[in-house]
Amino acid sequence: MKLAGDRLGWSIVEVVSSDDIIAAAPDFVIVTHEFSPKLTQYPTLGVIWSPTAFFSPDPDRIRNILSYDGYLVANASLRDYLADLLLAHGKDAPISRFDFLPSALSTASESDQPSTRGSRSLFYAGVHWDGHRHGDLFAALKGRIPMRIHGDPQRWQHADEAFAGPLPFDGKSVVDAIRYCGIALTLHGSAHRAENIPSMRLFEAVSAGAIVISDRLGFAEKEFGDALLYVDADQSAEIVSQQVINHVCWINANPEVAQTMADRGRAIFNRNFALENILIRLPPFVNEVRRSMGLCPELDDSVDIIIRIGSRPLSMVQRAVGSLAAQTHRNISLLIVVFRPIDGLADLLARYKGRFKSIKILDAPDDGVRSTPLWIGLNAASAVFVGNLDDDDVLHPNHVASLVQTLRQPKAKAAPLAYAGTIQVQEDDGHWFDQINFRGDRGQIVEERRRLRFLEAFDSRKMLRFENFIQSNAWLARRSALTSETLQDPQLIVAEDVYLYLTLMLKGPFVASWQPTAEWNWRSTARDNVMFSPELWGKVWEHLHRKLAAAGVPLSSDIEPQSPANETSKHVKAILRGSWKLLAQPEMLLPRLRFGFGLLRHAGPRELVYYILRFGRRH
Structure with missing residues (x-):
């Protein structure tokens, strides 16, 4: 492909990790295998030129496919399969109307005649x-x-x-x-x-x-x-x-x-x-993908974004605010809720005064109650839509625009909230995310600091079991859905976002954008993310239950943490269920056995068991 790009005057760079992509800062990314999800802000085109038998049984590869912004497809049958897959998940993304094939460079016949040896x-x-x-x-x-x-x-x-x-x-x-x-x-x-x-x-x-x-x-x-x-x-x-x-x-x-x-x-x-004749059709298609992503927004609804500030250094705050300033959606106001002073904050915000419709600074008590600054921001919001950005996280440039587009779709007319997928980012060096396809015969470590953490269809049952799949910076809600009851601060030291989701669910089901546009920064060495504090979650559990019950959220009695014996039983049942479903379709038996053999050979028995376990749970 690189040689074909050279003929067209394009710069095509081969990459391995998401850091390589970011260093290249490309116009778009082509993913040639569905083992790899979208992991950066750049328009990402997934190539679908393998038989569906290879990837349709694997929920992880299907999720990776759903993370792409557009699709380059090899033939009509794959195009039909993909259209059905997107429709079933409520995802709207361009699919190439031309066949994108694993081709080769054109050659000239004059200089390529075979030699005159005796036989071929x-x-x-x-x-x-x-x-x-x-x-x-x-x-x-x-x-x-x-x-x-x-x-x-x-x-x-x-x-x-x-x-x-x-x-x-x-x-x-x-x-x-x-x-x-x-x-x-x-x-x-x-x-x-x-x-x-x-x-x-x-x-x-x-x-x-x-x-x-x-x-x-x-x-x-x-x-x-x-x-x-x-x-x-x-x-x-x-x-x-x-x-x-x-x-x-x-x-x-x-x-x-x-x-x-x-x-x-x-x-x-x-x-x-010829490959160069196929590639020349990409620029118009990429423009179509960019419009679909929200990189060329047409809507101008007002949006308020809350940022709670006080526990992170100014450099992190600057990174967060900078990601909001880079949004393609222009009509954004900031609600800066400060619970602890930070030197240089006023100067930082002054530099962005011309970018945002308004910047309001709100004071909050420094008492360790995480919900209070968020609810102060929610109460101060006056725009059509409102969202949240933690001061140590960032958003892709199309995040707000894509969620506004999602909420303006007819199918989302009654949805109180739209949410994006989330990419988890290892900020500390020396910590990498592993994937099955990173394990080859050479035994090399692929230094990949990003993984697709959340990209899920809305499931109220999961939410009611506290299996949260909406990151705190991944959502945009209708301000009209925030009633006086919802705007009462629940006084929670953790899980304030989960409480908000569960109370908003009373207004109707949420809708997914199916675009991973939120980044969740994770520090495995510093261990300063709140998720590293299980003792806080233990303390808040009973209080959270009381607050949710008072708000009218219908909690079941079986959401308490399971015992080890019950967990083991669940795993065994999932493995048996997954094994049966993997082998249930005779026409899929051979490709699935081949996939399992390859997984066993390259990744080991543990990954094969994990694959069957995930398959059993998701199907």
């Missing part, structure tokens, strides 16, 4: 991450035709002299190796064939000017027709191997006719599927 050999490259795919076929071909096989040496130990080593994925080496051989075998897995999704190898092969022997993928037959040769991959290894051998013999016996086929295939590729 068969090229095949396979990572085979999902097991011993096509092993019987290559055993049947061994020694019968000239072959050069590339891939992981551990996967090809039995290829002997046909094995030619691994190739770098640099956009050039694979194409050069195919061109050297002159014939390429491109085989797709059963899931790819079932959903008619081509792999990159098909495009690399035709771009190299090779004669391509392909399985009967519907896409290949429709788009390239008789410019390719075909095998029936569903037949036995003996039958398929004989078909391959016959094709190779025919090619070497008829080099001019075969080359004409290859030239015709390359012409079709250059005209319709």
